[in-house]
Amino acid sequence: MDERDYINFEKYLNGELNGEELRDFEDRLQTDEEFATEMELYKEVEHTISSRTVNREEKNRLSNTLNGLGQEYILASAPQKKKVISLFNYKPWMVAASIAVIIWVSVLFNSHPRYNDYAVHPVLEITVRGISNDAITLAEHDFNSSDYSAALQDINKLLLQQPDNTELLFFKGITLLELDRYAESEAVMETIKDGASVFKHKAVWYLALNKLKQKQYDQCKAILKEIPESAEDYAAAQKLLKKL
Amino acid sequence: MNKIPHEDHKYIEALVAGNDLLLREIYSRFSGKISSYILSNGGNAEDAQDVIQETLITLYHQAKEKQLVLTCPFEAYFFLLCKRKWINKLKSEKQNRQVTILEESVSITDEQAELAEETELFEKRTALFEAKFKELGQKCKELLEKTFLLKSMEKVAEALSVTYGYARKKKSQCMAQLIQMIKGSEEYYQL
Numbered sequence: 001m002d003e004r005d006y007i008n009f010e011k012y013l014n015g016e017l018n019g020e021e022l023r024d025f026e027d028r029l030q031t032d033e034e035f036a037t038e039m040e041l042y043k044e045v046e047h048t049i050s051s052r053t054v055n056r057e058e059k060n061r062l063s064n065t066l067n068g069l070g071q072e073y074i075l076a077s078a079p080q081k082k083k084v085i086s087l088f089n090y091k092p093w094m095v096a097a098s099i100a101v102i103i104w105v106s107v108l109f110n111s112h113p114r115y116n117d118y119a120v121h122p123v124l125e126i127t128v129r130g131i132s133n134d135a136i137t138l139a140e141h142d143f144n145s146s147d148y149s150a151a152l153q154d155i156n157k158l159l160l161q162q163p164d165n166t167e168l169l170f171f172k173g174i175t176l177l178e179l180d181r182y183a184e185s186e187a188v189m190e191t192i193k194d195g196a197s198v199f200k201h202k203a204v205w206y207l208a209l210n211k212l213k214q215k216q217y218d219q220c221k222a223i224l225k226e227i228p229e230s231a232e233d234y235a236a237a238q239k240l241l242k243k244l
Numbered sequence: 245m246n247k248i249p250h251e252d253h254k255y256i257e258a259l260v261a262g263n264d265l266l267l268r269e270i271y272s273r274f275s276g277k278i279s280s281y282i283l284s285n286g287g288n289a290e291d292a293q294d295v296i297q298e299t300l301i302t303l304y305h306q307a308k309e310k311q312l313v314l315t316c317p318f319e320a321y322f323f324l325l326c327k328r329k330w331i332n333k334l335k336s337e338k339q340n341r342q343v344t345i346l347e348e349s350v351s352i353t354d355e356q357a358e359l360a361e362e363t364e365l366f367e368k369r370t371a372l373f374e375a376k377f378k379e380l381g382q383k384c385k386e387l388l389e390k391t392f393l394l395k396s397m398e399k400v401a402e403a404l405s406v407t408y409g410y411a412r413k414k415k416s417q418c419m420a421q422l423i424q425m426i427k428g429s430e431e432y433y434q435l
Contacts (some may be wrong), residue, residue, distance in 0.1 A: 041427070
């Protein structure tokens with residue numbers, strides 16, 4: 001299979017092959033089994049991914065409904081039976097190894113402050129006019145439940161309708177940071193920092209957290225010093241500076 | 245051959261239409277038995293909730309993408325799917341929970357077993373497609389998602405500020421890459 005075959009799959013499925021091209025293509029489908037299988041797989045994959053992309057919100061809504069019903073019918077009515085796994089079920093070397101890992105991890109992390117200890121995000125509660133409620137509900141749900149890949153898509157959709165909304169941009173920046181898309185998050189936060197919105201100082205804090213998450217401690221320190229005393233995050237910034 | 249839907253096909257339709265009343269009926273009528281099966285086989289209530297929800301989401305996808313037609317009663321088919329999903333989960337957890345699976349005395353017809361197998365295969369195949377799609381590079385993912393959402397390649401080209409010709413070429417390339425990743429995976433040959 002080469003690149004041209006895939007271009008032809010695409011054309012064939014769109015009904016763009018004509019005359020001799022179409023005859024050749026259909027002949028090959030009849031005679032070349034591998035080609036026919038690949039074409040079927042192409043169709044199936046495209047159909048699946050396309051449908052899931054288009055229906056993502058609908059599926060999320062269904063999941064939410066089922067989740068609620070599950071809470072009501074299964075969790076609420078079931079006797080609380082906890083899984084207890086006794087320490088004695090493990091071999092002594094496993095216990096020793098786990099303790100060693102715990103000690104090692106705590107030594108490792110005690111030396112530097114951790115991103116997760118400082119990244120306490122505000123709750124997303126959007127109040128924008130002119131956007132349908134479903135889209136907002138989804139964005140809020142996904143962001144507040146830390147489903148950041150979904151949240152990014154939701155927020156991007158909202159931004160299509162309100163490209164200049166700083167609040168949305170700010171939350172997009174946080175989402176990108178959570179997804180380790182450092183450069184993109186930095187670009188968004190830089191823009192907000194240079195603007196005049198209420199998120200101006202918070203953006204600086206997130207620029208610092210960006211560096212902290214990447215373990216670039218010196219750069220993190222430099223940015224933290226930019227946060228003015230009047231800013232909401234000043235105290236947290238000072239605390240983090242001391243640890244660094 | 246046209247398949248004749250069983251009257252319980254209404255539950256499949258409810259998943260697609262988001263019919264809250266019928267969705268509630270699924271839980272009130274069928275979840276108790278599944279849940280007690282899972283509870284007596286090494287699981288807890290959360291496990292039961294997950295298994296039931298994942299199974300229903302699979303049925304939703306199968307109805308949307310493959311026009312699933314339920315030709316047998318829902319209860320036995322649904323129970324079989326949940327039960328097998330739970331057994332698979334137990335097997336895949338490497339912590340060797342000491343669990344003896346109790347055989348439930350539910351009579352399963354060939355038709356129900358066949359329908360359940362189709363659903364399981366569908367779930368595995370499409371899960372593989374989705375997993376590989378997630379592994380694609382960011383640019384490819386974005387371009388493909390846009391082609392699916394915006395429908396016309398002209399609009400995609402415009403949204404990404406590239407030429408129409410480039411967008412089309414890139415789409416074939418990204419799809420080719422995705423297909424190769426799927427075919428190159430071990431799971432593909434186990435399907």
